Amino acid sequence: MTGHTAAASGRRATPMTLVLLVAMNGLAPISLYMLVPMLPQLATMFGRDISVAQMTVSFYMVGLALSQLVMGPLSDRFGRRPVLVGCFTLVVVANIGCAFAQTLPQLIAGRFLQALGGAAGMVISRAIIRDIYDRSRVAGMISLVIAVMMIAQMLSPLAGGVLDAWFGWRAIFIVLAIVTTLFVVALFAALPETRRFELPSADSGFLRDVRALSASRAFMGYVLCQMLASSIIFTFAGGGPYLVINHMGRSATEYGAWFATAGFAYMLGNLASVRLSPRHGLDRMIWLGLTIQLTGSLLNAGWGLIGWNSQPAWLFGTHMIVMFGNAFAMSNASAGAISVRPQAAGTASGAMGFLQMGFGALCSQLGAYLGGHFLTPLPLNIAILALSSACAAAIVCLVPRRNAFVSTDAMIEAEEQDAAVI
Template sequence: MHGVTGKSDAVLISPAPTSKIMLLLLVTMTGVAPISLYMLVPALPVLALSFGRDISIAQMTVSLYMVGLACSQIIMGPLSDRFGRRPVLLAGLGLMIVASAGCIFAESLPQLIAARFFQALGGATGMVVSRAIIRDLYPRERVGAMISLVIAVMMIAQMVSALFGGLLETAFGWRAIFYVITAAALLVAIGIAVALPETRRARDGGPGGGFRGDISGLFGSRAFVGYMLCQVLASQIIFTFAGAGPYIVVTQMGRSSAEYGAWFATTGFAYLIGNLFCVRFAPRHSIEKLIWFGLALQLAGALLNLAWGLAGLNQMPSWLFGTQMLVMVANAFVMSNSAAGAISVRPQAAGTASGAMGFLQMGLGSLFSQFGAYLGGHFASPVPLNIAVVMLSVACAATMVFLVPRGGVVATEELIEQAEEEETGLL
């Protein structure tokens, strides 16, 4: 397959750093924004008390942060295609450093909320650009494995970030969290400035180039729309379950919030395991095969969970979360490989593709988390949530069946590369 073996598929503008350094850079630039999100969560009650405001106002330091994550991706992805990965990354992290310092010296909760929005706007640059860099550096069939590897390593850090934030707040106060975030963002920026080469593919600036050309080329491709929707819909399973979970476990089942937290951690662990399996299997199987394996396992787990719900067994956390762990293992296969497919349809527009996908994922995520909360809080059993997860799993499979052409993705990529080579020859 030319997209894997052809020389133009992995051309770099400058030599790549060693694989260990590159992995570290990708993980840190991807993780700095989400880790900063989770670190503050344990301190929300203290923030409300410190500023004398309601907890719902303090919650806006999280909710508007997520809005910043979504807005950043739709902006920074196209900018990285136009101006390069390095300058956009450094500018975004520079904004995050300044905003994090603003959080330290915030004198009111509205000031802190505004600073958190800009902190997310800058920090999310690493999330969107890291996927584009992976596509710049690796052939199509390795992209899914690399995304899974980065997610797997990052999730280990995310799983302890809330605990670390809680310890910081207890020992030194909530402002200490932002001192650490500022220092971390500064270290990531220095690492990128010193060790990361520019990886963006050279663009000819012709009629098919530029932002408009990228957008029309991407959204005119059934393959891109199919892969993107598959990835986005799969992510909504996570948001929906996370929104409903506290109400189901605490309100319906009468368990403590601490017990809910422990059970919810099992889904994150399952997602981590799924990504590690994806890394192992990716070298021997195509992106499409891995997606279909994940879709089949995801639907099987969702149907099994629905069966437990109809049988009345899901009133115990072990039944509900046991099968949800199976769904999350499968979800890792679907999300990482469909993301790889989406950013590979038009490789020179990988940043724009990554940004559009991230924007939809976060934007819809805020709606589906509210939808999940409604399902958990307005019904007396988990069955409505189980039905929603089944429907989302079916919708993921439908995007692959009806939108992604068989063999069309590789053909599209080959035609792009062939056209670039022919134009280079004419010049």
């Protein structure tokens, strides 16, 4: 099963396939962040508390979590392409519903459906990368797709703010509906099926895949590392708008510009990972990323203690360090998780995405509470430091230390042999 990937690489990895990978991975996060600068405005407009407005984000992430748990195994069973087409058709319908929502609960429901469909792109893009590239290139290609996608994602809050200023917040969903429709057409026209269908064997099946993955210490360590690292992004995104707009007195457009600096640092981290991962291996890259991430988190908490980060420049300056290291940790942990059992790449990717988004939804609500109910960024800084520390602890406690000295391929082969007895 593992050998077919290398043979497939280069045969199906066309430039158009890479463009579609970027788009399918990015549409859901872009849709999430475009609305973020408008959350304080939506709370006021609909006469609700900020925690209720935040549910347009937290329920979105719940939808992402639940969908990925299902869409990954479905793509393993029925193929990547049909699942993607069906799910992004749902996204088009959900965007239209959001554009015409008359109450905040209606908008929250529309966002939930939007996420249910959009999550397929996130989980299946990782599975497609594992289908068409060999192990040594998976982390680099995940980083490349994320880096290119981040160019659009880091500008999405700014774009959302501009659309709101010119046409109102409903224009965001009209634009998203048009873009997603064009993407569905491109899927029909240009995306090949990358999943290799084979006769069932004694080593295949959803339940067997789940048992084998859950029995792997390396898989659990990588998944927890990726989940906790991504929760830093959700926590900061949840609290950032309230700190910058409500407490620092800046506009939604200015917040979007500051938020783009964090996305820029994350993009640079992924571009660096593209070059360094094949040379240094997954685990060394993860440790380098965790070291940078912890350094930035400590600096951010330090500025908070002495009161320096009451201005956006200090708050986002150190957060850029966090995000640069975060990119190393997330992309390489993702590659490690989906490479433990390649024939179950969709299932592994879905489980990882479910935990990432489910925990991220909780962290987003926590971030909104810390940003909306405290006059200083310090509580948010402490939460991010705690998450950075927990991320490192997951690798220390669960991923065998020999991985730092043994090649990634050798480690994964050992994991597969262990899983084969399950």
